Amino acid sequence: MNIDKIIDAIFELPVESKNTLKESITEVAYPKGHILLKADKIEPTIYFIKKGIVRAYIDQSDNEITFWFGKEGETIISMKSYVDNQNGYENIELLEDCEFYKLNKNDLQKLFEKDINIANFGRRFAEKELIKTEERLIHRQFKTASERYNSLLKDSPDLIQRVQLGHIASYLGITQVSLSRIRAAIR
Amino acid sequence: MNIDKIIDAIFELPVESKNTLKESITEVAYPKGHILLKADKIEPTIYFIKKGIVRAYIDQSDNEITFWFGKEGETIISMKSYVDNQNGYENIELLEDCEFYKLNKNDLQKLFEKDINIANFGRRFAEKELIKTEERLIHRQFKTASERYNSLLKDSPDLIQRVQLGHIASYLGITQVSLSRIRAAIR
DNA sequence: ATCCTTTTTTATCATTTGTAAAATTTTTAT
DNA sequence: ATAAAAATTTTACAAATGATAAAAAAGGAT
Numbered sequence: 148m149n150i151d152k153i154i155d156a157i158f159e160l161p162v163e164s165k166n167t168l169k170e171s172i173t174e175v176a177y178p179k180g181h182i183l184l185k186a187d188k189i190e191p192t193i194y195f196i197k198k199g200i201v202r203a204y205i206d207q208s209d210n211e212i213t214f215w216f217g218k219e220g221e222t223i224i225s226m227k228s229y230v231d232n233q234n235g236y237e238n239i240e241l242l243e244d245c246e247f248y249k250l251n252k253n254d255l256q257k258l259f260e261k262d263i264n265i266a267n268f269g270r271r272f273a274e275k276e277l278i279k280t281e282e283r284l285i286h287r288q289f290k291t292a293s294e295r296y297n298s299l300l301k302d303s304p305d306l307i308q309r310v311q312l313g314h315i316a317s318y319l320g321i322t323q324v325s326l327s328r329i330r331a332a333i334r
Numbered sequence: 335m336n337i338d339k340i341i342d343a344i345f346e347l348p349v350e351s352k353n354t355l356k357e358s359i360t361e362v363a364y365p366k367g368h369i370l371l372k373a374d375k376i377e378p379t380i381y382f383i384k385k386g387i388v389r390a391y392i393d394q395s396d397n398e399i400t401f402w403f404g405k406e407g408e409t410i411i412s413m414k415s416y417v418d419n420q421n422g423y424e425n426i427e428l429l430e431d432c433e434f435y436k437l438n439k440n441d442l443q444k445l446f447e448k449d450i451n452i453a454n455f456g457r458r459f460a461e462k463e464l465i466k467t468e469e470r471l472i473h474r475q476f477k478t479a480s481e482r483y484n485s486l487l488k489d490s491p492d493l494i495q496r497v498q499l500g501h502i503a504s505y506l507g508i509t510q511v512s513l514s515r516i517r518a519a520i521r
Numbered sequence: 522a523t524c525c526t527t528t529t530t531t532a533t534c535a536t537t538t539g540t541a542a543a544a545t546t547t548t549t550a551t
Numbered sequence: 552a553t554a555a556a557a558a559t560t561t562t563a564c565a566a567a568t569g570a571t572a573a574a575a576a577a578g579g580a581t
Contacts, residue, residue, distance in 0.1 A: 205472065205476070207476055212472075212475060212476045214471065214472050214475055226464065226465055226468055227465065229461075230461040230462065230464065230465050231465065236472070259454055259457065260450075260454070262450075263447075263449075263450040263453055266450055266453040266454050266457060267446055267447070267453050267456075267457075269454075269457045270446065270453060270454075270456045270457035270460060273457055273460035273461045273464050274416070274417040274460045275417065276464055277413065277417065277460050277463055277464045277467060278413055278414065278417050278418065280464060280467045280468050280471060281413055281467050283471060284401065284467060284470060284471045284474070285392060285399075285401050285423070287471070287474060287475070287507075288399060288401055288474070288507045289392070289394055289399045289507075291567085292567085292568080293567095311527090311528065311529090312528075312529065313528075313529085320474075320475045320476075321568075321569090322568075322569060322570080323528090323529075323530095324529095324530080324531085324568085324569075324570080324571090325567085325568055325569070326529095327529065327530050327531075328530090328531090328567095328568085330529095330530090331530075331531085478537090479537090479538080498557095498558065498559090499558075499559065500558070500559085508538075508539090509538075509539060509540080510558090510559075510560090511538085511539075511540080511541095511559095511560080511561085512537085512538055512539075513559095514559065514560050514561075515537095515538085515560090515561090517559095517560090518560075518561085
């Protein structure tokens with residue numbers, strides 16, 4: 148997924164503003180298993196996924212809880228760092244070899260103050276993420292685990308192929324054993 | 335809660351931009367029980383709560399699911415209408431007599447294109463809502479119903495006083511019977 | 522190809538949560 | 552003040568999910 152396509156999907160910037168933004172963006176790659184972001188620190192970088200798949204998780208006493216998967220075209224951000232300049236709560240692990248576009252948070256913040264188009268790009272980015280998050284919250288509130296699994300199967304069939312079921316179960320808010328039961332019931 | 339305080343809490347606008355914004359804002363009041371927003375339509379208005387408390391709910395086949403409470407200082411928005419100009423999924427019911435500041439979505443959208451400070455105000459608004467929503471999502475994923483109730487009791491003790499328990503139970507994603515059991519266990 | 526490790530499934534039992542109905546308490550209307 | 556309605560709690564039982572252990576299957580490394 149190229150950077151122009153990723154930017155355009157968020158907000159159609161005038162060429163000039165788009166070039167300004169692209170000047171701040173570079174590329175980087177890491178192997179499967181790499182921890183891209185660590186919790187409990189202020190993360191200065193924003194990543195757009197060019198290729199690969201990652202998960203965001205929180206360290207809980209004895210186990211990890213996966214709460215997000217990101218793949219081609221999506222944005223990796225430590226929300227607390229980005230929005231409040233505070234320590235983030237998420238870790239990001241690469242589930243495949245990945246390639247990213249990267250962008251410094253402070254550079255972007257400066258552009259927000261100077262370029263109204265980029266400010267609106269930032270607004271649209273937050274708004275789109277907000278819709279996605281609110282829909283997930285509501286979906287989780289009134290669907291059973293089984294319904295949530297089937298929705299995932301329907302909406303992101305590739306995810307089930309590319310991500311191991313332990314992470315999927317955690318993402319769905321159930322144990323791996325419970326997910327196995329749900330899968331067995333379908334067959 | 336006055337409108338200046340509400341605006342300032344989102345983003346500190348320069349006086350000129352703030353006055354521009356305030357020119358588009360008027361006041362309105364409705365009694366307890368009034369349905370302020372209806373699902374399945376494009377909602378043109380944004381409300382800031384001056385006084386009172388409301389709930390957002392979704393109509394599910396046979397029951398209603400409450401997924402948000404808003405009180406003094408908070409913003410009522412049909413997220414889908416605001417972000418994507420599509421039909422919203424939420425109904426908003428007043429749980430007390432309420433007073434609002436209101437603002438037309440299209441008027442605001444025009445200001446986003448003209449005034450960089452207001453564009454950044456809009457950006458900050460979405461970002462702050464995003465953080466709140468993501469934290470709720472994660473909290474729900476790895477806390478038990480009992481822990482979630484106790485957090486609510488700690489963070490919003492007034493909510494338990496002002497809102498009937500059936501709505502609270504729905505908000506927590508459990509049945510009213512289950513909430514009763516949790517409450518009985520504490521005593 | 523074989524061994525070793527990791528992942529997934531299965532089985533059993535304990536715990537939590539849901540459903541339905543009744544009892545109790547609180548609120549509202551007259 | 553009293554009756555009616557609404558909200559909350561309690562009880563009993565059913566269904567779903569969790570915890571743990573063990574077996575089976577899949578994937579990697581040499």
